Amino acid sequence: MGLIDEIAVIDADIEDAMHRFMDNTALYERMLKKLPEVIAKAPVKEFLDSGDMETVLSNAHTIKGVVGNLSLMKLHEYYTQIVEYCREEDYKSAESTLDKTLVLQEKVLDCIKKYS
Amino acid sequence: MIVDDQEINRVLIAELFKDEYNIVEAEDGKKALKIISERSDIVAIILDLIMPVMDGMEVLSELNRRGKIYHIPVFVITAADDDGLLQAAYGLGAVDIIEKPFKMVFIKSRIRNFIELFRHRNELVEMVEESVGKVRIRNSRLIEALVSLVEFRGTELHVNIGGVHNITKALLTELGRISSENKIEASEIEKIASAAIIHDVGKIAVPDTVIKKNGKLTDEEFEIAKTHVQRGCDILTDYSGRFSDVDMFRYAVDICRYHHERYDGKGYPDGLAGEDIPIWAQAAGLADAFDALVSERPYRPAFDVKTALSMINSGECGVFNPLLIKALNNLVKDGIPKEFYEE
Numbered sequence: 385m386g387l388i389d390e391i392a393v394i395d396a397d398i399e400d401a402m403h404r405f406m407d408n409t410a411l412y413e414r415m416l417k418k419l420p421e422v423i424a425k426a427p428v429k430e431f432l433d434s435g436d437m438e439t440v441l442s443n444a445h446t447i448k449g450v451v452g453n454l455s456l457m458k459l460h461e462y463y464t465q466i467v468e469y470c471r472e473e474d475y476k477s478a479e480s481t482l483d484k485t486l487v488l489q490e491k492v493l494d495c496i497k498k499y500s
Numbered sequence: 501m502i503v504d505d506q507e508i509n510r511v512l513i514a515e516l517f518k519d520e521y522n523i524v525e526a527e528d529g530k531k532a533l534k535i536i537s538e539r540s541d542i543v544a545i546i547l548d549l550i551m552p553v554m555d556g557m558e559v560l561s562e563l564n565r566r567g568k569i570y571h572i573p574v575f576v577i578t579a580a581d582d583d584g585l586l587q588a589a590y591g592l593g594a595v596d597i598i599e600k601p602f603k604m605v606f607i608k609s610r611i612r613n614f615i616e617l618f619r620h621r622n623e624l625v626e627m628v629e630e631s632v633g634k635v636r637i638r639n640s641r642l643i644e645a646l647v648s649l650v651e652f653r654g655t656e657l658h659v660n661i662g663g664v665h666n667i668t669k670a671l672l673t674e675l676g677r678i679s680s681e682n683k684i685e686a687s688e689i690e691k692i693a694s695a696a697i698i699h700d701v702g703k704i705a706v707p708d709t710v711i712k713k714n715g716k717l718t719d720e721e722f723e724i725a726k727t728h729v730q731r732g733c734d735i736l737t738d739y740s741g742r743f744s745d746v747d748m749f750r751y752a753v754d755i756c757r758y759h760h761e762r763y764d765g766k767g768y769p770d771g772l773a774g775e776d777i778p779i780w781a782q783a784a785g786l787a788d789a790f791d792a793l794v795s796e797r798p799y800r801p802a803f804d805v806k807t808a809l810s811m812i813n814s815g816e817c818g819v820f821n822p823l824l825i826k827a828l829n830n831l832v833k834d835g836i837p838k839e840f841y842e843e
Contacts, residue, residue, distance in 0.1 A: 404604055406515060415508045422506065445550060449579055450508050452601035460601070467579075 387413050387499040391456075394491050401455035415454060417500050420493050422450050428466070429486060432479060440478070441470040459488055501525070503532040503559065504548035504577060509600070513546055516608050529554030533562055536572075544615050546598065548577040549585060557585070560592035569593035571622055573614040642742050646698045646735075663795065666840050667787035668780075669693035674827035675783070682779060682823065691745065695752035696784035699759045702732025714799055726768050732756035754778045759785040762818040774821075782821050786828060789817040794836060805836050 388409060392398045405412040426443035448463035462485040469478035501524040502510045514523045524542065526532035530553050536542055545563075549556035556576060563569045569592070576594040578586060586597060595614050598607055669689055676683035684692070703711055706728050710721045717725060733756050740749055758772065758781035765773030767785075777785075793808035803811070809832055811817055813825060831837055 404512065404602055406604065408515070411511070411515065415511060418508055422508070442550065445579065446506065449577075449600040450506055452579075453508055453512055455601070464579075 387416065387496065390495050390498075391416060391492065394495055395456045395458050395488060397455045397457050400457070404453065404455065412454075413499070416496055419450065419454060419496055420500075423447060423489065423493065428482060432475075432482060437470060437473075437475060441467060444470065456492060459485065459492060462488065501532065501535060501542050501544070502546045503527075503529065503551070503556070504546075505551045506548070509548065509577060509602075512602055512604075513598075513607070516604055517611070520612075528552055529556060529559040529562075532559055536563070536566075536568060542572055543619065544611055545572055545574045546577060546611070547574055547594075549589065557588060557592065560589060560594060564592055571618065571625075573611075573618045575611060575614070640694065642739065643694055643697055646701050646739070663791040663841055664699065664784065664787050665693045665697050667791055668696040668784045670831050670837065670839060671783045671787055671824055671827050672780070674831055675779075675823055678827060678830070679823050684779075688747070691748045692751045692755075692780040692783070695748055695780070696755050696759075696787060698732070698736070698752055699755045699784050699788060700728065700732065701735050702728035702730065702756060705731035705735065726760070729757050729760055729769050751780050754781045755784045757781070759788055761785065763821050764819040767818060779821075782824055786812070786820045786824050789820075790828060793817070805832055 388396075388398060401412055402409070405415070426446045428440055428443050428447070431437075431439040431443065444463050444466045448460060448467055451463060452460040462481055465481045466478050466485065469475070469481060502513050503526045504510050504513075505527050507527075510525050510527075514525065517523060521543065522541075524535055524539070526535055528551050529547075532545070532547070533554070536545075547556045547559055560569070560574065560576075563572070563574065573595045574593065575596050575598050576586070576589045577598045577600060578589075579600045589597070596610055598610075669692075672684055672689045672692060673686070676689075706725060710717065710724045711728075713721065733753050736749065736753050736756055755778075757769065758777050761767035761770065761772045761777045761781065762785075763774060763777070763782070765771050767777075790808060790812060793803045793811060794805060796802040809829065812820065812828065
Protein backbone atom coordinates (compact mmCIF):
# COMPACT_ATOMS: atom_id res chain seq x y z
CA MET A 385 0.00 0.00 0.00
CA GLY A 386 1.48 3.38 -1.03
CA LEU A 387 0.82 6.93 0.05
CA ILE A 388 -2.06 7.45 -2.34
CA ASP A 389 -3.87 4.26 -1.33
CA GLU A 390 -3.39 5.00 2.34
CA ILE A 391 -4.44 8.67 2.18
CA ALA A 392 -7.51 7.55 0.21
CA VAL A 393 -8.55 5.43 3.13
CA ILE A 394 -8.07 8.31 5.57
CA ASP A 395 -9.61 11.23 3.66
CA ALA A 396 -8.64 11.79 0.01
CA ASP A 397 -10.97 11.49 -2.96
CA ILE A 398 -8.42 10.17 -5.43
CA GLU A 399 -10.69 10.46 -8.45
CA ASP A 400 -11.21 14.14 -7.73
CA ALA A 401 -7.47 14.59 -7.08
CA MET A 402 -6.44 12.86 -10.29
CA HIS A 403 -8.82 15.04 -12.25
CA ARG A 404 -7.21 18.14 -10.73
CA PHE A 405 -3.64 16.82 -11.06
CA MET A 406 -4.26 15.60 -14.60
CA ASP A 407 -3.59 11.96 -13.64
CA ASN A 408 -0.11 12.86 -12.52
CA THR A 409 0.20 10.72 -9.39
CA ALA A 410 3.84 11.71 -8.82
CA LEU A 411 2.89 15.38 -8.76
CA TYR A 412 0.00 14.69 -6.42
CA GLU A 413 2.28 12.81 -4.02
CA ARG A 414 4.84 15.60 -4.20
CA MET A 415 2.18 18.17 -3.31
CA LEU A 416 0.75 16.01 -0.54
CA LYS A 417 4.22 15.98 1.01
CA LYS A 418 4.13 19.80 1.13
CA LEU A 419 1.07 19.78 3.38
CA PRO A 420 2.87 19.35 6.74
CA GLU A 421 4.89 22.49 6.01
CA VAL A 422 1.78 24.48 5.02
CA ILE A 423 0.01 23.48 8.23
CA ALA A 424 3.07 24.18 10.37
CA LYS A 425 3.28 27.69 8.93
CA ALA A 426 -0.41 28.40 9.48
CA PRO A 427 -1.22 27.16 12.98
CA VAL A 428 -4.83 27.54 14.05
CA LYS A 429 -5.04 26.04 17.54
CA GLU A 430 -2.40 28.29 19.08
CA PHE A 431 -4.09 31.46 17.85
CA LEU A 432 -7.52 30.20 18.88
CA ASP A 433 -6.21 29.62 22.40
CA SER A 434 -4.67 33.10 22.53
CA GLY A 435 -7.86 34.71 21.16
CA ASP A 436 -6.27 36.08 17.98
CA MET A 437 -9.32 35.31 15.86
CA GLU A 438 -8.17 37.34 12.87
CA THR A 439 -5.15 35.06 12.47
CA VAL A 440 -7.30 31.99 13.14
CA LEU A 441 -9.53 33.01 10.25
CA SER A 442 -6.61 33.80 7.94
CA ASN A 443 -4.74 30.54 8.69
CA ALA A 444 -7.86 28.37 8.51
CA HIS A 445 -8.66 30.01 5.19
CA THR A 446 -5.17 29.21 3.87
CA ILE A 447 -5.35 25.55 4.93
CA LYS A 448 -8.86 25.25 3.59
CA GLY A 449 -7.68 26.27 0.11
CA VAL A 450 -4.75 23.87 0.13
CA VAL A 451 -6.57 20.78 1.48
CA GLY A 452 -9.35 21.49 -1.00
CA ASN A 453 -6.92 21.38 -3.88
CA LEU A 454 -5.43 18.16 -2.46
CA SER A 455 -8.94 16.65 -2.43
CA LEU A 456 -8.79 15.97 1.30
CA MET A 457 -12.52 16.16 1.46
CA LYS A 458 -13.40 15.90 5.13
CA LEU A 459 -10.55 18.21 6.18
CA HIS A 460 -11.74 20.71 3.57
CA GLU A 461 -15.27 20.47 4.92
CA TYR A 462 -14.09 21.02 8.52
CA TYR A 463 -11.90 24.00 7.64
CA THR A 464 -14.75 25.49 5.59
CA GLN A 465 -16.94 25.27 8.70
CA ILE A 466 -14.24 26.84 10.88
CA VAL A 467 -13.90 29.76 8.46
CA GLU A 468 -17.67 30.24 8.43
CA TYR A 469 -17.91 30.11 12.23
CA CYS A 470 -15.09 32.64 12.55
CA ARG A 471 -16.83 35.00 10.12
CA GLU A 472 -20.03 34.63 12.14
CA GLU A 473 -17.96 35.16 15.33
CA ASP A 474 -19.27 31.86 16.64
CA TYR A 475 -15.95 30.95 18.24
CA LYS A 476 -17.37 28.20 20.41
CA SER A 477 -18.50 26.24 17.35
CA ALA A 478 -15.18 27.00 15.66
CA GLU A 479 -13.32 25.55 18.63
CA SER A 480 -15.39 22.36 18.80
CA THR A 481 -15.02 21.85 15.03
CA LEU A 482 -11.28 22.39 15.33
CA ASP A 483 -11.03 19.59 17.91
CA LYS A 484 -12.29 16.93 15.50
CA THR A 485 -10.36 18.60 12.64
CA LEU A 486 -7.07 18.20 14.49
CA VAL A 487 -7.72 14.52 15.12
CA LEU A 488 -8.22 13.87 11.40
CA GLN A 489 -5.40 16.23 10.44
CA GLU A 490 -3.01 14.33 12.68
CA LYS A 491 -3.87 11.09 10.89
CA VAL A 492 -3.36 12.69 7.51
CA LEU A 493 -0.03 14.22 8.52
CA ASP A 494 1.21 10.98 10.08
CA CYS A 495 0.42 9.15 6.88
CA ILE A 496 2.23 11.70 4.73
CA LYS A 497 5.25 11.82 7.01
CA LYS A 498 5.53 8.06 6.83
CA TYR A 499 6.23 8.36 3.09
CA SER A 500 8.33 11.52 3.19
CA MET B 501 2.32 34.81 -14.00
CA ILE B 502 1.01 32.99 -10.97
CA VAL B 503 1.02 34.90 -7.70
CA ASP B 504 0.21 32.80 -4.66
CA ASP B 505 1.98 32.19 -1.40
CA GLN B 506 1.00 28.50 -1.53
CA GLU B 507 3.32 26.48 -3.70
CA ILE B 508 0.64 23.81 -4.19
CA ASN B 509 -1.69 26.32 -5.85
CA ARG B 510 1.12 27.70 -8.02
CA VAL B 511 2.24 24.24 -9.12
CA LEU B 512 -1.29 23.16 -10.03
CA ILE B 513 -1.87 26.13 -12.32
CA ALA B 514 1.65 25.99 -13.72
CA GLU B 515 1.09 22.35 -14.67
CA LEU B 516 -1.97 23.37 -16.58
CA PHE B 517 -0.18 25.91 -18.77
CA LYS B 518 3.48 24.86 -18.82
CA ASP B 519 3.28 23.42 -22.35
CA GLU B 520 1.75 26.58 -23.84
CA TYR B 521 3.32 29.45 -21.92
CA ASN B 522 6.44 30.33 -19.98
CA ILE B 523 5.33 30.38 -16.37
CA VAL B 524 6.57 33.04 -13.97
CA GLU B 525 5.81 32.58 -10.28
CA ALA B 526 5.75 34.99 -7.35
CA GLU B 527 4.92 34.17 -3.75
CA ASP B 528 3.71 37.60 -2.73
CA GLY B 529 2.38 40.80 -4.26
CA LYS B 530 5.58 42.79 -3.90
CA LYS B 531 7.63 40.28 -5.87
CA ALA B 532 4.86 40.12 -8.47
CA LEU B 533 4.92 43.89 -9.04
CA LYS B 534 8.71 43.85 -9.37
CA ILE B 535 8.47 41.17 -12.07
CA ILE B 536 5.69 43.09 -13.86
CA SER B 537 7.88 46.23 -13.93
CA GLU B 538 10.81 44.31 -15.36
CA ARG B 539 9.06 42.22 -18.00
CA SER B 540 6.86 43.11 -20.94
CA ASP B 541 5.81 39.58 -21.86
CA ILE B 542 3.28 38.90 -19.10
CA VAL B 543 0.04 37.92 -20.83
CA ALA B 544 -2.05 37.02 -17.76
CA ILE B 545 -1.84 37.30 -13.99
CA ILE B 546 -3.39 34.69 -11.72
CA LEU B 547 -3.50 36.35 -8.37
CA ASP B 548 -4.29 35.07 -4.90
CA LEU B 549 -6.02 37.64 -2.72
CA ILE B 550 -4.77 36.66 0.71
CA MET B 551 -0.97 36.71 0.82
CA PRO B 552 1.77 37.92 3.15
CA VAL B 553 3.89 41.08 2.51
CA MET B 554 1.47 42.52 -0.08
CA ASP B 555 -1.97 41.05 -0.70
CA GLY B 556 -3.87 40.67 -3.96
CA MET B 557 -6.06 43.74 -3.47
CA GLU B 558 -2.98 45.95 -3.09
CA VAL B 559 -1.53 44.44 -6.26
CA LEU B 560 -4.79 45.15 -8.12
CA SER B 561 -4.76 48.77 -6.91
CA GLU B 562 -1.18 49.22 -8.07
CA LEU B 563 -1.92 47.64 -11.46
CA ASN B 564 -4.74 50.17 -11.79
CA ARG B 565 -2.44 53.03 -10.89
CA ARG B 566 0.09 51.88 -13.50
CA GLY B 567 -2.63 51.38 -16.12
CA LYS B 568 -1.57 47.72 -16.55
CA ILE B 569 -5.02 46.45 -15.68
CA TYR B 570 -6.23 47.45 -19.17
CA HIS B 571 -3.57 45.40 -20.93
CA ILE B 572 -3.14 42.27 -18.81
CA PRO B 573 -6.10 40.13 -17.70
CA VAL B 574 -6.01 39.48 -13.96
CA PHE B 575 -7.70 36.38 -12.49
CA VAL B 576 -8.32 36.31 -8.80
CA ILE B 577 -7.85 33.07 -6.87
CA THR B 578 -10.25 32.79 -3.98
CA ALA B 579 -12.31 30.39 -1.97
CA ALA B 580 -15.27 32.44 -3.26
CA ASP B 581 -16.81 32.74 0.17
CA ASP B 582 -16.30 36.43 0.72
CA ASP B 583 -18.67 38.37 -1.54
CA GLY B 584 -17.39 41.76 -0.40
CA LEU B 585 -13.82 40.90 -1.36
CA LEU B 586 -14.89 39.47 -4.72
CA GLN B 587 -16.91 42.57 -5.50
CA ALA B 588 -13.95 44.78 -4.62
CA ALA B 589 -11.67 42.68 -6.84
CA TYR B 590 -14.05 43.01 -9.79
CA GLY B 591 -14.28 46.72 -9.07
CA LEU B 592 -10.50 46.96 -9.37
CA GLY B 593 -10.55 45.31 -12.78
CA ALA B 594 -10.18 41.56 -12.14
CA VAL B 595 -11.66 39.81 -15.17
CA ASP B 596 -12.64 36.52 -13.58
CA ILE B 597 -12.55 34.47 -10.41
CA ILE B 598 -10.79 31.15 -9.99
CA GLU B 599 -12.41 29.28 -7.17
CA LYS B 600 -10.62 26.92 -4.83
CA PRO B 601 -10.60 23.97 -5.00
CA PHE B 602 -9.61 24.41 -8.65
CA LYS B 603 -11.75 22.98 -11.44
CA MET B 604 -8.99 22.53 -13.95
CA VAL B 605 -10.95 22.16 -17.20
CA PHE B 606 -12.80 25.43 -16.63
CA ILE B 607 -9.69 27.31 -15.52
CA LYS B 608 -7.79 26.39 -18.65
CA SER B 609 -10.44 27.50 -21.13
CA ARG B 610 -11.38 30.64 -19.21
CA ILE B 611 -7.82 31.87 -18.87
CA ARG B 612 -6.93 30.99 -22.45
CA ASN B 613 -10.00 32.84 -23.77
CA PHE B 614 -9.15 36.00 -21.86
CA ILE B 615 -5.52 35.90 -22.96
CA GLU B 616 -6.69 35.79 -26.58
CA LEU B 617 -9.27 38.50 -26.02
CA PHE B 618 -6.71 40.84 -24.44
CA ARG B 619 -4.15 40.05 -27.14
CA HIS B 620 -6.63 41.15 -29.82
CA ARG B 621 -7.63 44.19 -27.80
CA ASN B 622 -4.01 45.24 -27.28
CA GLU B 623 -3.35 44.85 -31.01
CA LEU B 624 -6.34 47.06 -31.78
CA VAL B 625 -5.16 49.68 -29.29
CA GLU B 626 -1.70 49.65 -30.92
CA MET B 627 -3.26 50.07 -34.37
CA VAL B 628 -5.39 53.00 -33.19
CA GLU B 629 -2.40 54.64 -31.50
CA GLU B 630 -0.36 54.25 -34.66
CA SER B 631 -3.14 55.87 -36.73
CA VAL B 632 -3.50 58.70 -34.22
CA GLY B 633 0.26 59.23 -34.39
CA LYS B 634 0.12 59.50 -38.19
CA VAL B 635 -2.76 61.98 -37.97
CA ARG B 636 -0.78 64.05 -35.46
CA ILE B 637 2.22 64.13 -37.77
CA ARG B 638 0.07 65.26 -40.72
CA ASN B 639 -1.58 67.95 -38.61
CA SER B 640 1.69 69.18 -37.18
CA ARG B 641 3.15 69.47 -40.70
CA LEU B 642 0.16 71.53 -41.79
CA ILE B 643 0.51 73.77 -38.75
CA GLU B 644 4.22 74.19 -39.39
CA ALA B 645 3.41 75.22 -42.96
CA LEU B 646 0.86 77.79 -41.79
CA VAL B 647 3.26 79.14 -39.16
CA SER B 648 5.95 79.48 -41.82
CA LEU B 649 3.54 81.61 -43.83
CA VAL B 650 3.05 83.91 -40.85
CA GLU B 651 6.76 84.09 -40.07
CA PHE B 652 7.54 84.86 -43.69
CA ARG B 653 5.86 88.21 -43.15
CA GLY B 654 8.69 89.36 -40.90
CA THR B 655 9.80 89.55 -37.28
CA GLU B 656 6.78 91.58 -36.23
CA LEU B 657 4.72 88.50 -36.76
CA HIS B 658 7.18 86.11 -35.20
CA VAL B 659 5.24 83.26 -33.71
CA ASN B 660 6.53 81.80 -30.51
CA ILE B 661 5.42 78.26 -31.16
CA GLY B 662 6.58 76.84 -27.85
CA GLY B 663 5.04 79.71 -25.88
CA VAL B 664 1.42 79.78 -27.02
CA HIS B 665 1.25 76.00 -27.42
CA ASN B 666 2.80 75.22 -24.06
CA ILE B 667 1.03 77.95 -22.08
CA THR B 668 -2.37 76.96 -23.51
CA LYS B 669 -1.68 73.34 -22.63
CA ALA B 670 -0.52 74.20 -19.10
CA LEU B 671 -3.49 76.54 -18.53
CA LEU B 672 -6.09 73.94 -19.56
CA THR B 673 -4.39 71.21 -17.55
CA GLU B 674 -4.29 73.40 -14.45
CA LEU B 675 -7.87 74.55 -15.09
CA GLY B 676 -9.02 70.92 -15.08
CA ARG B 677 -7.21 70.39 -11.80
CA ILE B 678 -8.87 73.31 -10.03
CA SER B 679 -12.28 72.97 -11.70
CA SER B 680 -13.61 69.49 -12.46
CA GLU B 681 -16.40 71.01 -14.61
CA ASN B 682 -13.77 72.32 -17.00
CA LYS B 683 -11.68 69.17 -17.13
CA ILE B 684 -10.64 68.27 -20.68
CA GLU B 685 -8.94 65.01 -21.64
CA ALA B 686 -5.19 65.24 -22.12
CA SER B 687 -5.42 64.11 -25.75
CA GLU B 688 -7.90 66.92 -26.51
CA ILE B 689 -5.75 69.48 -24.70
CA GLU B 690 -2.87 68.48 -26.95
CA LYS B 691 -5.03 69.14 -30.04
CA ILE B 692 -6.17 72.50 -28.66
CA ALA B 693 -2.60 73.51 -27.84
CA SER B 694 -1.47 72.61 -31.36
CA ALA B 695 -4.41 74.51 -32.85
CA ALA B 696 -3.53 77.54 -30.69
CA ILE B 697 -0.20 77.92 -32.48
CA ILE B 698 -1.97 79.22 -35.61
CA HIS B 699 -4.29 81.64 -33.79
CA ASP B 700 -2.81 84.59 -35.73
CA VAL B 701 -2.61 82.98 -39.16
CA GLY B 702 -5.06 85.61 -40.45
CA LYS B 703 -2.40 88.29 -40.04
CA ILE B 704 -0.83 87.22 -43.33
CA ALA B 705 -3.89 88.73 -45.01
CA VAL B 706 -3.56 92.10 -43.24
CA PRO B 707 -1.57 94.84 -45.08
CA ASP B 708 2.05 95.38 -44.04
CA THR B 709 1.35 99.06 -43.38
CA VAL B 710 -0.89 98.01 -40.53
CA ILE B 711 0.66 94.83 -39.34
CA LYS B 712 4.26 96.11 -39.37
CA LYS B 713 3.50 99.63 -38.12
CA ASN B 714 5.94 100.58 -35.40
CA GLY B 715 3.64 102.88 -33.48
CA LYS B 716 0.12 103.13 -32.17
CA LEU B 717 -2.56 102.19 -34.71
CA THR B 718 -5.21 104.70 -35.70
CA ASP B 719 -8.83 103.71 -35.13
CA GLU B 720 -9.17 102.89 -38.82
CA GLU B 721 -5.97 100.81 -38.83
CA PHE B 722 -7.09 99.00 -35.70
CA GLU B 723 -10.36 98.06 -37.42
CA ILE B 724 -8.29 96.61 -40.28
CA ALA B 725 -6.02 94.74 -37.84
CA LYS B 726 -9.06 93.25 -36.15
CA THR B 727 -10.07 91.57 -39.40
CA HIS B 728 -7.20 89.10 -38.95
CA VAL B 729 -9.50 86.87 -36.87
CA GLN B 730 -12.01 86.47 -39.70
CA ARG B 731 -9.26 86.19 -42.32
CA GLY B 732 -7.69 83.44 -40.22
CA CYS B 733 -10.94 81.50 -40.25
CA ASP B 734 -11.17 81.95 -44.03
CA ILE B 735 -7.65 80.62 -44.52
CA LEU B 736 -8.31 77.63 -42.26
CA THR B 737 -11.53 76.87 -44.10
CA ASP B 738 -9.54 76.82 -47.33
CA TYR B 739 -7.19 74.33 -45.68
CA SER B 740 -9.95 72.32 -44.00
CA GLY B 741 -9.50 69.33 -46.30
CA ARG B 742 -5.88 69.03 -45.23
CA PHE B 743 -6.68 68.68 -41.54
CA SER B 744 -6.74 64.98 -40.70
CA ASP B 745 -8.61 65.60 -37.50
CA VAL B 746 -12.04 67.24 -37.52
CA ASP B 747 -11.84 68.25 -33.85
CA MET B 748 -8.50 69.92 -34.33
CA PHE B 749 -9.85 71.90 -37.29
CA ARG B 750 -12.81 73.00 -35.16
CA TYR B 751 -10.48 74.07 -32.32
CA ALA B 752 -8.27 75.96 -34.76
CA VAL B 753 -11.22 77.86 -36.28
CA ASP B 754 -12.69 78.68 -32.85
CA ILE B 755 -9.34 79.86 -31.54
CA CYS B 756 -8.67 81.94 -34.65
CA ARG B 757 -12.04 83.65 -34.41
CA TYR B 758 -12.47 84.04 -30.67
CA HIS B 759 -9.01 84.52 -29.14
CA HIS B 760 -9.59 88.27 -28.90
CA GLU B 761 -13.02 87.91 -27.29
CA ARG B 762 -12.99 88.88 -23.64
CA TYR B 763 -14.91 87.53 -20.66
CA ASP B 764 -16.80 90.81 -20.12
CA GLY B 765 -18.01 90.96 -23.73
CA LYS B 766 -15.70 93.82 -24.69
CA GLY B 767 -13.54 91.84 -27.09
CA TYR B 768 -13.92 91.24 -30.82
CA PRO B 769 -15.14 90.28 -33.39
CA ASP B 770 -18.53 89.16 -32.00
CA GLY B 771 -18.52 90.66 -28.50
CA LEU B 772 -19.16 87.25 -26.96
CA ALA B 773 -19.07 87.15 -23.16
CA GLY B 774 -18.45 84.58 -20.40
CA GLU B 775 -19.06 80.96 -21.24
CA ASP B 776 -20.30 81.83 -24.74
CA ILE B 777 -16.63 81.98 -25.67
CA PRO B 778 -15.32 78.41 -26.11
CA ILE B 779 -13.00 77.63 -23.22
CA TRP B 780 -10.17 76.62 -25.60
CA ALA B 781 -10.37 80.03 -27.27
CA GLN B 782 -10.35 81.71 -23.83
CA ALA B 783 -7.27 79.71 -22.83
CA ALA B 784 -5.45 80.44 -26.08
CA GLY B 785 -6.37 84.14 -25.77
CA LEU B 786 -4.91 84.34 -22.28
CA ALA B 787 -1.84 82.35 -23.34
CA ASP B 788 -1.33 84.74 -26.26
CA ALA B 789 -1.68 87.83 -24.04
CA PHE B 790 0.72 86.49 -21.41
CA ASP B 791 3.20 85.29 -24.01
CA ALA B 792 3.13 88.72 -25.69
CA LEU B 793 3.81 90.49 -22.39
CA VAL B 794 6.80 88.37 -21.41
CA SER B 795 8.28 88.44 -24.93
CA GLU B 796 10.45 91.19 -26.36
CA ARG B 797 8.92 93.33 -29.12
CA PRO B 798 10.69 95.69 -31.58
CA TYR B 799 9.13 98.67 -29.79
CA ARG B 800 9.56 97.46 -26.14
CA PRO B 801 11.53 95.06 -23.98
CA ALA B 802 9.85 92.04 -22.40
CA PHE B 803 7.99 92.63 -19.14
CA ASP B 804 9.15 90.61 -16.16
CA VAL B 805 6.76 87.89 -15.03
CA LYS B 806 5.58 89.80 -11.95
CA THR B 807 4.63 92.85 -14.01
CA ALA B 808 3.02 90.75 -16.74
CA LEU B 809 0.96 88.85 -14.19
CA SER B 810 -0.11 92.04 -12.47
CA MET B 811 -1.20 93.50 -15.85
CA ILE B 812 -3.26 90.39 -16.57
CA ASN B 813 -4.77 90.35 -13.07
CA SER B 814 -5.70 94.05 -13.21
CA GLY B 815 -7.45 93.65 -16.59
CA GLU B 816 -5.05 95.88 -18.55
CA CYS B 817 -5.12 93.35 -21.40
CA GLY B 818 -8.86 92.83 -21.14
CA VAL B 819 -10.96 90.76 -18.80
CA PHE B 820 -10.30 87.02 -18.74
CA ASN B 821 -12.12 84.10 -17.18
CA PRO B 822 -11.33 84.26 -13.42
CA LEU B 823 -10.69 80.51 -13.30
CA LEU B 824 -8.12 80.77 -16.08
CA ILE B 825 -6.50 83.70 -14.29
CA LYS B 826 -6.34 81.59 -11.15
CA ALA B 827 -4.78 78.78 -13.20
CA LEU B 828 -2.18 81.18 -14.63
CA ASN B 829 -1.37 82.55 -11.18
CA ASN B 830 -0.92 79.01 -9.88
CA LEU B 831 1.41 78.19 -12.74
CA VAL B 832 3.66 81.25 -12.59
CA LYS B 833 3.65 81.95 -8.85
CA ASP B 834 7.31 80.92 -8.68
CA GLY B 835 8.32 82.49 -12.00
CA ILE B 836 7.81 81.29 -15.57
CA PRO B 837 7.79 77.48 -15.57
CA LYS B 838 10.46 75.88 -17.73
CA GLU B 839 7.86 73.98 -19.76
CA PHE B 840 6.32 77.26 -21.03
CA TYR B 841 9.17 77.73 -23.47
CA GLU B 842 10.41 74.23 -24.07
CA GLU B 843 10.26 73.32 -27.75
